[in-house]
Amino acid sequence: DNIGSITDQGSAHVYLLTGTIWAFETSLTSVDPTVNSFFGGDVAISFSTVLVGATGAASGGGNFKGAAYLFAKIVTSWSYLTKLVSTQPSIYKFGGSVSLDGTTAVVGEWANTVFPPIVVQGRVNVYNRTNVTSWPLQAIIENPVRTDLHLFGESIQVSGDVLVVGSLKFTNNDNTYGLDSANVSVFKRAGTTWNFQSNYFTEYPAGAFGIAVSISGFNAVFGAPLKKASKGQVYFVNLE
Numbered sequence: 001d002n003i004g005s006i007t008d009q010g011s012a013h014v015y016l017l018t019g020t021i022w023a024f025e026t027s028l029t030s031v032d033p034t035v036n037s038f039f040g041g042d043v044a045i046s047f048s049t050v051l052v053g054a055t056g057a058a059s060g061g062g063n064f065k066g067a068a069y070l071f072a073k074i075v076t077s078w079s080y081l082t083k084l085v086s087t088q089p090s091i092y093k094f095g096g097s098v099s100l101d102g103t104t105a106v107v108g109e110w111a112n113t114v115f116p117p118i119v120v121q122g123r124v125n126v127y128n129r130t131n132v133t134s135w136p137l138q139a140i141i142e143n144p145v146r147t148d149l150h151l152f153g154e155s156i157q158v159s160g161d162v163l164v165v166g167s168l169k170f171t172n173n174d175n176t177y178g179l180d181s182a183n184v185s186v187f188k189r190a191g192t193t194w195n196f197q198s199n200y201f202t203e204y205p206a207g208a209f210g211i212a213v214s215i216s217g218f219n220a221v222f223g224a225p226l227k228k229a230s231k232g233q234v235y236f237v238n239l240e
Contacts, residue, residue: 001040003029010039012052014078026078028071034058039069044100048073049081051105053095059085066094068107070135081133086125087140094125099158103129104138106163108153122152124165126194139194141187143167152185159215161189162239166210166222182209184222186239200237207233215239 003009012028028050030039039054050071057067070081084107086094097108110122121143128138141163143152155166165185186197200222202209207227214221218240227233 003033006033006035006037008036008038008056009033010037010041010054012040012043012050014050028052028069028078030054030057030069031080031083032058034064036064042096042098044098044105046100046102049100050078051098051100051107053098053107055093055096057095059094065092066096066109068095068098068105070105072132082135084125084127084135087137097153097156099156099163101158101160104158105129105135106156106158108156108165110151110153121150122154122167124153124156124163126158126163128192138192141165141194143185155211155213157213157215157220159217162215162218163187163189163194164213164215164220164222164239166213168208168211182207182211182224184210184213184220186220197239200235202227202235209235 001011009030014025015022016025030037036056037054038056040052041055042053044051052069055066056064059065059067068084071078072081086109093111094109095107096110099106105127107125124141125137126139127135129135151168153165154168157164168182182202184200187194188197202224207224209224210222211225212223218238220237220239222235225232
């Protein structure tokens with residue numbers, strides 16, 4: 001969305017359900033707009049709080065490596081809360097995936113390159129709200145197996161203390177699942193620590209398995225749009 005003269009700044013639009021009618025309520029835009037911010041590239045909502053990813057946003061020092069913005073509806077109006085940015089200097093595509101559940105916000109940076117010479121490994125950042133405008137970093141989650149072009153965090157979803165993370169590539173040490181096999185990783189929170197639980201794989205070729213994930217409680221859905229000769233396939237998994 002072009003905002004005034006700012007090309008591809010981006011925006012997010014909020015609608016309110018009243019009865020059976022979804023009525024437009026407001027538009028959200030960046031508080032520090034730049035060209036090619038792509039604000040709204042991914043969005044998440046939980047109750048009256050919204051998390052908006054902007055992969056081209058300025059993240060400090062003139063670096064346009066992405067950010068995520070939190071907004072909340074206070075009484076009848078929507079207010080900006082805070083901006084989340086990566087703690088690492090070698091980040092790219094921070095905010096490419098976002099998820100929100102209650103006081104937990106999760107932001108993926110699937111083009112992260114903090115493990116040279118490995119490139120585009122990816123990682124996930126978890127924030128936990130302490131008050132309305134304070135969302136400190138709680139954990140940084142990485143895949144235990146690092147490979148080039150892994151794209152760990154390309155898709156994410158949190159529900160309570162369970163987090164699922166999609167990757168578009170996975171190569172384990174013995175290549176059991178084949179080169180470029182994708183996977184979905186599951187993590188569970190205990191206190192403030194997120195513990196790895198398991199990986200879910202598809203056979204090679206992966207068919208973009210994990211490009212989309214969703215979870216409610218312990219019930220998860222994983223998408224693989226290139227399976228079945230690109231007709232697509234959906235996997236339903238119980239994580240208990």
